[in-house]
Amino acid sequence: MDADQWEGAAVSAELAACLREAAEYRPVLLAGCVCEGCGGRAFTVWVDDTQGCAGRECVRCEERAFLADSAEVWQEAEPGVAECPCGGDEFEAAVAFSLTADGSVRWVTVGLRCLRDGASGVYADWKIDYAPTDHLLRAV
Template identity: 65%
Template structure:
């Protein structure tokens, strides 16, 4: 693994980490901690239709995969390569223990030394109580992977 360059919100930060604008500090710190020291690129989910940032999320927490539904306009989008495996997915609706199902959504892409994506981690932050969690994650074992960074 690479060198650690500092601490951000009590979470070690890798020198190659990148956090996209608009990701809350709580969600970014949680996703960073979930990466086990690997460099990550954390990207916020933003609706392509209305620029909304709150979503209902369907997840396959067995095989990995997620689809987000915009709370503002009902626009749908798969996260990373989820659409390729969705027909066989074991779906569940993401929900917070408080009962809310509306989330800020961001994705941490764990990167290999050559910059390719090796792991996708979907993190959600509840809009009602602020609780954060990882709701789906999966390994990427093919290349090239640059296209995945835009499918958030």
């Protein structure tokens, strides 16, 4: 998929703006999370910002998926359920992939928009220090 297809794909305007601001307007590819099983876009999300990982579970069909390279560190992580300050725990989820000059992924930023009150925020981000990184773009 090229950048034109990715940019803002399946991401609300509010969450896209939040992720772009968090990336300090570096070149990013935005990808919204969509359940492969049912096409759902509402998720419960687990994050561990210390280990740099996140996973999601579809609210509709309960299918789970890791984001980016999270599966690689999940066993060492202590993920907690993401929660909005309003108490909501169901989210629209998206990932911003910050890119280097050669197009490799350098940072992964997980953003969530609460489905109860619409508040958006960054819940986890981590640096990628290896290559190649193309596989990360498919793990949303």
